[in-house]
Amino acid sequence: MPGGVGGVAREGTPIPIFKEYPLWPSIQSAMDPFGVESYFVMNVPGFPNDHGEARLCLVMAESRMTPLFLILQQGFLLRVHVGCSLNMFLTEQIGLSPEYIMEKIQTIFLDGRPVDDLHGAIIKDGSSVALSAAMPGLVGAAMRRGGIYSTLRDSITYQETGNQGVLREGTVHIKLFNLLMKDLGPRFLKQGILLPVSDFADFISKRSEAFWLGCTCILLNEKFLARDLLLKEECLSQYAMVHLSVRTEP
Numbered sequence: 001m002p003g004g005v006g007g008v009a010r011e012g013t014p015i016p017i018f019k020e021y022p023l024w025p026s027i028q029s030a031m032d033p034f035g036v037e038s039y040f041v042m043n044v045p046g047f048p049n050d051h052g053e054a055r056l057c058l059v060m061a062e063s064r065m066t067p068l069f070l071i072l073q074q075g076f077l078l079r080v081h082v083g084c085s086l087n088m089f090l091t092e093q094i095g096l097s098p099e100y101i102m103e104k105i106q107t108i109f110l111d112g113r114p115v116d117d118l119h120g121a122i123i124k125d126g127s128s129v130a131l132s133a134a135m136p137g138l139v140g141a142a143m144r145r146g147g148i149y150s151t152l153r154d155s156i157t158y159q160e161t162g163n164q165g166v167l168r169e170g171t172v173h174i175k176l177f178n179l180l181m182k183d184l185g186p187r188f189l190k191q192g193i194l195l196p197v198s199d200f201a202d203f204i205s206k207r208s209e210a211f212w213l214g215c216t217c218i219l220l221n222e223k224f225l226a227r228d229l230l231l232k233e234e235c236l237s238q239y240a241m242v243h244l245s246v247r248t249e250p
Helices: 068-074 086-093 098-105 138-142 151-154 179-191 198-204 209-213
Strands: 054-061 076-082 106-112 128-132 169-175 193-196 215-220 241-249
Touching: 068 076, 068 169, 068 193, 068 198, 076 086, 086 098, 098 198, 106 179, 169 179, 169 215, 179 193, 179 198, 179 241, 198 241
Parallel strands: 054 241, 128 169
Antiparallel strands: 054 215, 076 169, 076 193, 106 128, 193 241
16 A cells, blocks of 8 residues: 555554554653653643643543544644654654654645655744645645655745754644544544633534533533533633643543
8 A cells, every 4th residue: 555655554554643652741751851752741631730721621422522623623732842843743742653644644734834854844832733634636736745746836845944943842733634633633632732712712602512412521620610601701711721621431
């Protein structure tokens, strides 16, 4: 079975999505630049929240998570270590396997420009990263990383002008498209993502009754919250950001 970017996968062999070590380790190991775990830094449940965000957890069956994938397409924030290469960000911080990146993530945009060189492109504070599986048509083929038509978009291809710097804490804006929402969405949502309160309020105001019936519990800052209270404008008005996570149940 031909690979998407210069690789071949053995037919019938499933491609691992994530590396073997856990995604988003403890704050202590994530802050250790010499550790063998990820560099990923964010507020995880059970650790102090020093950023003044509302911590919202929805409890639902994993099969009910699909409506939340819309958030992943519209975009969300992660608190990470910036100053590293795009490749290090995807493998060491997000925890994606090299095989999955090679075979499944056909198109990557960094700050609105298609990327071919994952090792040369540098993640900066405030960077925007969009990840997509194969897109249809000539435009999709042209945007494909390392594709035979990539020369058609030379004028807009991402070209790094700086060097990899010292790792420091920052935020990155992420968007997921098409098949990647299903593959990566549950992991991101279980570990938690950051959203502007205004974006989250707009999202939940449009959810159907079926969505809320599938949500068996709502926790705000680790305290139970009724749906009606969450939908009130003043509920999250004191916050600028919400840290949204999903806890799944059978």
